[in-house]
Amino acid sequence: MKLNKLKSYINAFLLGMVMSMKVDELKSLGVDERILRLLRERGIEELYPPQADALKTEVLKGKNLVLAIPTASGKTLVAEIVMINKILREGGKTVYLVPLKALAEEKYKEFKFWEKLGIRIAMTTGDYDSTEEWLGKYDIIIATSEKFDSLLRHKSPWIKDINLVIADEIHLLGSYDRGATLEMILAHLDDKAQILGLSATVGNAEEVAEWLNADLVMSEWRPVALRKGVFYHGELFWEDGSIERFPTQWDSLVIDALKKGKQALVFVNTRRSAEKEALLLAGKIQRFLTKPEERKLKQLADGLDTTPTNQKLKEALTKGVAFHHAGLGRTERSIIEDAFREGLIKVITATPTLSAGVNLPAYRVIIRDTKRYSNFGWVDIPVLEIQQMMGRAGRPKYDIEGQAIIIAKTEKPEDLMKRYVLGKPEKLFSMLSNEASFRSQVLALITNFGVGNFKELVNFLERTFYYHQRKNLEALEGKAKSIVYFLFENEFIDIDLNDQFMPLPLGIRTSQLYLDPVTAKKFKDAFEKLEKNPNPLGIFQLLASTPDMSSLRVKRKEQEDLLDYAYEMEEYLYQNIPYWEDYKFEKFLGETKTAKLLLDWINEVNDVKILETYEIDTGDLYRILELVDWLMYSLIELYKLFDPKPEVLDFLKKLHIRVKHGVREELLELITLPMIGRKRARALYNAGFKGIDDIVRAKASELLKVEGIGIGVIEKIYQHFGVELPTNEKKKKVKKGTLDEFFK
DNA sequence: ATAAAATGCCTTTAGACAGCATGTC
DNA sequence: CTAAAGGCATTTTAT
Numbered sequence A: 001m002k003l004n005k006l007k008s009y010i011n012a013f014l015l016g017m018v019m020s021m022k023v024d025e026l027k028s029l030g031v032d033e034r035i036l037r038l039l040r041e042r043g044i045e046e047l048y049p050p051q052a053d054a055l056k057t058e059v060l061k062g063k064n065l066v067l068a069i070p071t072a073s074g075k076t077l078v079a080e081i082v083m084i085n086k087i088l089r090e091g092g093k094t095v096y097l098v099p100l101k102a103l104a105e106e107k108y109k110e111f112k113f114w115e116k117l118g119i120r121i122a123m124t125t126g127d128y129d130s131t132e133e134w135l136g137k138y139d140i141i142i143a144t145s146e147k148f149d150s151l152l153r154h155k156s157p158w159i160k161d162i163n164l165v166i167a168d169e170i171h172l173l174g175s176y177d178r179g180a181t182l183e184m185i186l187a188h189l190d191d192k193a194q195i196l197g198l199s200a201t202v203g204n205a206e207e208v209a210e211w212l213n214a215d216l217v218m219s220e221w222r223p224v225a226l227r228k229g230v231f232y233h234g235e236l237f238w239e240d241g242s243i244e245r246f247p248t249q250w251d252s253l254v255i256d257a258l259k260k261g262k263q264a265l266v267f268v269n270t271r272r273s274a275e276k277e278a279l280l281l282a283g284k285i286q287r288f289l290t291k292p293e294e295r296k297l298k299q300l301a302d303g304l305d306t307t308p309t310n311q312k313l314k315e316a317l318t319k320g321v322a323f324h325h326a327g328l329g330r331t332e333r334s335i336i337e338d339a340f341r342e343g344l345i346k347v348i349t350a351t352p353t354l355s356a357g358v359n360l361p362a363y364r365v366i367i368r369d370t371k372r373y374s375n376f377g378w379v380d381i382p383v384l385e386i387q388q389m390m391g392r393a394g395r396p397k398y399d400i401e402g403q404a405i406i407i408a409k410t411e412k413p414e415d416l417m418k419r420y421v422l423g424k425p426e427k428l429f430s431m432l433s434n435e436a437s438f439r440s441q442v443l444a445l446i447t448n449f450g451v452g453n454f455k456e457l458v459n460f461l462e463r464t465f466y467y468h469q470r471k472n473l474e475a476l477e478g479k480a481k482s483i484v485y486f487l488f489e490n491e492f493i494d495i496d497l498n499d500q501f502m503p504l505p506l507g508i509r510t511s512q513l514y515l516d517p518v519t520a521k522k523f524k525d526a527f528e529k530l531e532k533n534p535n536p537l538g539i540f541q542l543l544a545s546t547p548d549m550s551s552l553r554v555k556r557k558e559q560e561d562l563l564d565y566a567y568e569m570e571e572y573l574y575q576n577i578p579y580w581e582d583y584k585f586e587k588f589l590g591e592t593k594t595a596k597l598l599l600d601w602i603n604e605v606n607d608v609k610i611l612e613t614y615e616i617d618t619g620d621l622y623r624i625l626e627l628v629d630w631l632m633y634s635l636i637e638l639y640k641l642f643d644p645k646p647e648v649l650d651f652l653k654k655l656h657i658r659v660k661h662g663v664r665e666e667l668l669e670l671i672t673l674p675m676i677g678r679k680r681a682r683a684l685y686n687a688g689f690k691g692i693d694d695i696v697r698a699k700a701s702e703l704l705k706v707e708g709i710g711i712g713v714i715e716k717i718y719q720h721f722g723v724e725l726p727t728n729e730k731k732k733k734v735k736k737g738t739l740d741e742f743f744k
Numbered sequence B: 001a002t003a004a005a006a007t008g009c010c011t012t013t014a015g016a017c018a019g020c021a022t023g024t025c
Numbered sequence C: 001c002t003a004a005a006g007g008c009a010t011t012t013t014a015t
Helices: A002-014 A023-029 A034-040 A049-056 A075-090 A102-115 A145-151 A156-160 A171-173 A178-187 A205-211 A253-259 A271-288 A291-302 A308-318 A330-342 A382-390 A413-421 A435-448 A452-463 A467-469 A474-490 A505-512 A516-531 A536-544 A557-570 A585-602 A605-613 A618-637 A646-660 A678-686 A692-697 A698-703 A711-722 A727-738 A740-744
Strands: A065-068 A095-099 A121-124 A139-143 A162-169 A194-197 A215-218 A225-232 A235-238 A243-245 A264-267 A321-324 A347-350 A362-369 A371-374 A377-380 A403-408 A494-495 A499-501
Touching: A002 A139, A002 A347, A023 A034, A023 A049, A023 A162, A034 A075, A034 A102, A034 A156, A034 A253, A034 A557, A049 A065, A049 A075, A049 A215, A049 A499, A065 A139, A065 A205, A065 A308, A075 A095, A075 A102, A075 A162, A075 A194, A102 A121, A102 A215, A102 A516, A121 A474, A139 A145, A139 A271, A145 A178, A156 A678, A162 A711, A171 A194, A178 A435, A178 A467, A205 A215, A205 A308, A225 A413, A225 A618, A235 A413, A243 A646, A253 A271, A264 A605, A271 A321, A271 A347, A291 A308, A291 A330, A308 A605, A321 A330, A330 A618, A371 A467, A377 A499, A382 A403, A382 A413, A382 A499, A403 A413, A435 A474, A435 A494, A435 A499, A435 A505, A435 A516, A452 A474, A467 A474, A474 A494, A516 A536, A516 A618, A536 A585, A536 A618, A557 A585, A585 A605, A585 A618, A618 A646, A692 A740, A698 A711
Parallel strands: A065 A194, A065 A215, A095 A139, A095 A162, A121 A139, A162 A194, A225 A403, A264 A347, A264 A362, A321 A347, A362 A403
Antiparallel strands: A225 A235, A235 A243, A371 A377, A494 A499
């Protein structure tokens, strides 16, 4: 039986009978010679035991496999060997699914290595796109789950060539917001392609493996030993029972790590804590820096923008500490990550951004908090997550062991030890039942995947993890019914006399745009008011009110002002202002705040000013703008389906560009130029260069006088018009001439 | 009388995927 | 049944 086989793998590990394996032995397992050669070239002579276990299953012969082993214990290498071998032997395409855009980039860089064998690798996320045909030329396609789900919906012709799907971090099946997407992708493909699931250690990996009809390899083995403990008032209780004494405060653990010449990573549960602890620690560890290190750190800090949060970051950074959370901009994040890897930054205090994202190991990991505030109040952080944080301890090649230490404050240290150190991680549960994900998936099944009636819908649902796990579709069927009714009632689909589903244009477009049907409905319902009174604030408020947009939180002290603002602007809004006792009230104020921010943005309010006014960080602003860009486009696309008025459509399109770039209408022309964003465009405009013509006719030397315009920018603009400036000689010449003259 | 310290009440709280067509300051 | 830290205003204490 399958189960016995599973058990045998597990037992083999437990008994310590699994030995490591030489790379050469892979040959007998059918691994292509060329792969072995490159592995050796990379310096890999021997495989880690779990890697060997994984490859000894029938995964190389095409059998599905779930590999549940700790982070950094070599899951990726297994994936690489399996997929490259498959491509070399059988051809076909591999899709490599990741949960984060940052991980897509990381894997892309890693897999580039295999281009030596002529293997073509592409990455596609919401940021970096590529036409569908273009992707057809590649052997390995790295994508986020959502992006790939979207590609599936678009029915690209190359989808049929996929014969291997690798789901990295497959335990995200259990993620409340995003698990359903991954689950549906796997349900779609499990009879068409081989599946390799890479998972953290979870409570019920067997269940996932059974669902996928896969072998299971589990192990706790790590290349760097991990030593875990709990710290309580100066006493460090190691899991083996030994006790080590330190000064009472937990920061002594950080200082101790530095004394050993090592780095530390501190996990906390709020951004504010991350910033506070970073600054506190900075004062205490500065003395460990060498002069050259201080100089380099100073340089890094000087290179950062001067936003309120960056001021604090700079202060910490010059002292060898950084904080890391989602409020930071992308530049800041990657600077910090790189500098920590180099060893320049000694300590990072981080929110969970670092527990699941890019791999950033440190000798000692300190977990200050094990509770977190959520929508449902104060909750214990799941064991799975804490263990992922702990898993960041120990740098391969640098450390013999890594240490992960949980700080006990009010909780009993023995409770923390039992729960997080010795305890088993939670089981994974299907999140298909999450209504928001499910309705979007039901729509896609009908509009994009040819599900023609309720019976077929239920048949498909029987392939899901949800069904496998519960063996009972009743609840899901009930939900599906109400969703189908919702879709029918709102003209996403039609249902004919024989109860057959018929996709309607609104449904098809909604699914392609990857919108929540509720968002699409909100848009549709607003079109009448929008035509009567098209205005930015009303539109922004509409976007902010959809479930696809995460609006800002409103602080107590802002409530009154925002309500006044809403009443002042009432005539522009497409919805009524709710009463304060209404449950929608707080949500409404958040939407209003978001809309007001966006209005400031398109009126060219300085970004730092925006950050200060709304008490948000760069990363938050960036995320809002990213969402609005997508939703604004979607709004326009849906409006096109409803007999659009040309002038309204034109208004929306202009507004889209304005919000994308954060400019007033008069800058729309300048903004089309390369390297010209809201700041430079405004500077040019104020200097009298109001349009493309002015730029073309202007002398380069004149343009250079404008703030923010350097020779590099001019060069890019000239290139845009097909004029090359190859040498420095010419650059000087250009300053005198105009772009216009080049055309003669 | 004035300033510092203590007290108490109130407020706040993690993260980040998606379209489409090419490039910010 | 459910946290903890920071901000702010008020009250108490010290000089």
